[in-house]
Amino acid sequence: MKPTAVVALGGNALLRRGDAPSFDNQLANIKIAAKAIAEIAKEYQVAIVHGNGPQVGLLALQNLAYDKVSPYPLDVLGAESEGMIGYMLAQELQNLLPDTEVASLLTRIEVNADDPSMLDPTKFVGPVYNEDEAGVLAEANNWIMKRDGEYVRRVVPSPKPINIVDKKSIDTLLNAGQIVICCGGGGIPVCRGEFGYQGVEGVIDKDLSATLLAKQLKAxxxxxxxxxxxxxxxxxxxxxxxxxxxxxxxxxxxxxxxxxxxxxxxxxxxxxxxxxxxxxxxxxxxxxxxxxxxxxxxxx
Missing domain, CATH: 3.40.1160.10 (Acetylglutamate kinase-like)
Structure with missing residues (x-):
């Protein structure tokens, strides 16, 4: 049986820093990622975790453009980005490895609702801005902005992952010999409430989720x-x-x-x-x- 590797792809690797957040730019980078992962998959059983910082930030901006309904929360936008990137990755991998099954799984990850990051956001999302642009957007949308290298970007809460709710499904797919795309964007943040799981307004760091997955899979x-x-x-x-x-x-x-x-x-x-x-x-x-x-x- 092949050894297991958890591969974490940064959202900025799928949409390069400073690039326009277009479909064509993302597809070009996803083709590069798929080519690299296809080679890894020849030697390893692969679970792929991807980031979504630029993508979920773009969805948040598009979300604001239609003001006849309240903006969708970040956990829902995270699920949207997970579906979008998962679909694109799965399709390109399947094209390169036609004899290998590829599954993309929407993945819920449990976090603490009172995680300290809820009061001290650090996770960069969306495109980069100069100082003037960032100031206007921060004031208009009540956003928190921080410096990201030479640019400025929006930051949102990034609670730490504590449990992968859908881990059994990931296990089942891997054991069936499939490449599994999961925990996308760090996973959809949920917490336990009075009536079961409920969404949390934040974006989980995909590297921390990838580590949790690697440990739980004993990769x-x-x-x-x-x-x-x-x-x-x-x-x-x-x-x-x-x-x-x-x-x-x-x-x-x-x-x-x-x-x-x-x-x-x-x-x-x-x-x-x-x-x-x-x-x-x-x-x-x-x-x-x-x-x-x-x-x-x-x-x-």
């Missing part, structure tokens, strides 16, 4: 693919340097941006401490990263 490897080719120290300075092989203890000595590389490093370190091997690298180099010829490897 062999966790691969986080993004628009950066590795984890860097002193990023953006003359001293910047890539980490190629590191440990959770070494990573804990450094600070990484909370809205971008921070969750990826946290997720990789968490899975490494669990006993697996975690990798962070560029979308186009997926198999090379797993083979430890590119990217960053995190292991105890």
């Amino acid at each position: 062999d490897k966790l691969l986080i693919l993004t628009d950066a080719d590795a984890v860097y120290l002193d990023w953006g300075t003359e001293k910047q340097r890539a980490l190629r092989a590191t440990t959770p203890a070494q990573l804990s000595e450094h600070q990484f941006p909370a809205g971008s590389m921070g969750p990826k490093v946290e997720a990789a370190a968490d899975f490494a401490q669990f006993g697996g091997r975690a990798y962070i690298g560029a979308l186009e180099e997926g198999l090379e990263v797993l083979a430890e010829r590119a990217g960053t490897c995190v292991a105890v």
Whole structure:
């Protein structure tokens, strides 16, 4: 039986930073992702988790354009983005691997309704803006904006995932030999209420959900693919340097941006401490990263 790899695709890898959020741009990047994952799937049983920051932010903007109804909550927009990206990924993977079944599963993930992030949003969503644009949008829509590199973006609550509600379905599909696209956008955030599960206004970080999935599946490897080719120290300075092989203890000595590389490093370190091997690298180099010829490897 093939070893299991959980592959996490960043929303910014599927829609590059600064690109217009068009269907054509997303499809072009999804074709690149599908090609990389198809190669991985020849050697591994694959579960794919994808981000949705740019996509769910675009849906939120489109949501505001029709003002005759109240805006849909973020959990519903997250489900919409999960269906959209899951469909596009499944179709491209099936085209590349016609003899392999590919399933895209809407996935609910339990969070705490009183998670601290509800009061301190850090998750970037939507397109990038300059300072003037961001100020106008923040005032008009009561949004919280934070700096993302040289740009400014909207931030929303990002509660931590604590349980994958649909994990048994994922298990069933993987055991049937299918490639499974799940926990999209970090999963649909839900919490337990008086009458069962109910949606939560937030967007779960997909890297943390990917780690939770990898641990619950007892996967062999966790691969986080993004628009950066590795984890860097002193990023953006003359001293910047890539980490190629590191440990959770070494990573804990450094600070990484909370809205971008921070969750990826946290997720990789968490899975490494669990006993697996975690990798962070560029979308186009997926198999090379797993083979430890590119990217960053995190292991105890």
